[in-house]
Amino acid sequence: MEAALYWSSVIDMVEDTGAEVLDLDAQLMLRFKNGDRSAFDRLFTKHTRSIVNFAYRFVRNREIAEELAQEVFLKVYENAAGYSARAKFTSWLYTIATNVCLNEIRKPQFRARHQPLEYLRPDGGRDEEMKIEIGTTVGPDTIFERQAIAAVIKDALERIPEKQRIAFILNKYQELSYAEVAEVLDSTEKAVKSLIHRAKEALAERLQPLMSELLPK
């Protein structure tokens, strides 16, 4: 009986996560569509961090990531009339964000200024102030360690095909469901699962030898 209640609560927790949030977002978007600017402000506040980080996964530069995020929200504002409640808000938002980020990384000037892995220096040549999720106190060595780990992951992500990378980032980093990723990529859930599976294989091939060094013993 206790086990059944436990599993029921776990399933509820799993199913509830996101569902209510999506409904609320859709409601806010519809309110904004009908002229309520405060509804847009709430959506902006709620999704700013996610969108800035999403853009950051592609460009790995805070300034550019914020510029791209700004462009995304301007597009949300300007295209509100085209939003249909049939589409989940997050799918719609990330469709815009994906297009904005892909446009940026496909620009020749982006490739030219793109820094290779070797650029990372022990004395710190990067402008990003990272948020450390594991551990409470962080010294300079740890920051450098974290930067090195991030650089290795970035390098591995950049080497997998673009569509696999987008599907992986949307599902694993942005926590979109397979169905939502399929909507963003205009694909099927089955195809998305396959893309993510192949992305994980390719990433594991590159990162597995380093995993023991990356993780605490």
Place this chain on the structure above:
Amino acid sequence: MNCQRTQDLLEFLLDGRLQGEVLRQVRKHIVSCPACRSGLSPQDMMEILPVLDESIEPSEGFSPRFYAALDGRHRTEPGKKPQPASSKSMRILIWSKGLVAAGVLAVLVAAGIYFRQSPSRIPDTSAVFYELEVTENLAFFEDMELIENLELFEDLDTIENLPQTY
């Protein structure tokens, strides 16, 4: 998050059915617990990449910068319908204004070209009018010619009526 709870939720994690705080807690536990990750395949280990990767917080200036950019493009009063610049009617209005301006410009350019032409390039119509007048009064002119040559005709008549002497 402890090992037991993590193991219970592992299946959900690998199926991609965890989201939010629960997902983050399970991932963090796997990163910090060698026992829990010992049974994971290299592919499964890719589930924890987001915890190992860096994430950033938007800078303090991001929000004000965004709203400044937004207000620069759309000065919408609160409570009024948004996206004024991109609404269909607004676009049509902008287009029609552009067309009217282009039309006025074209007329001005054409007028300028017309009035800059030298007088010699404007055809002289006096000769045409003269010819028209002649055509209209042709019968009169024929009569005039007859009158003027009347004497000659009379002489011709006289010659024709001369008696034959041979």
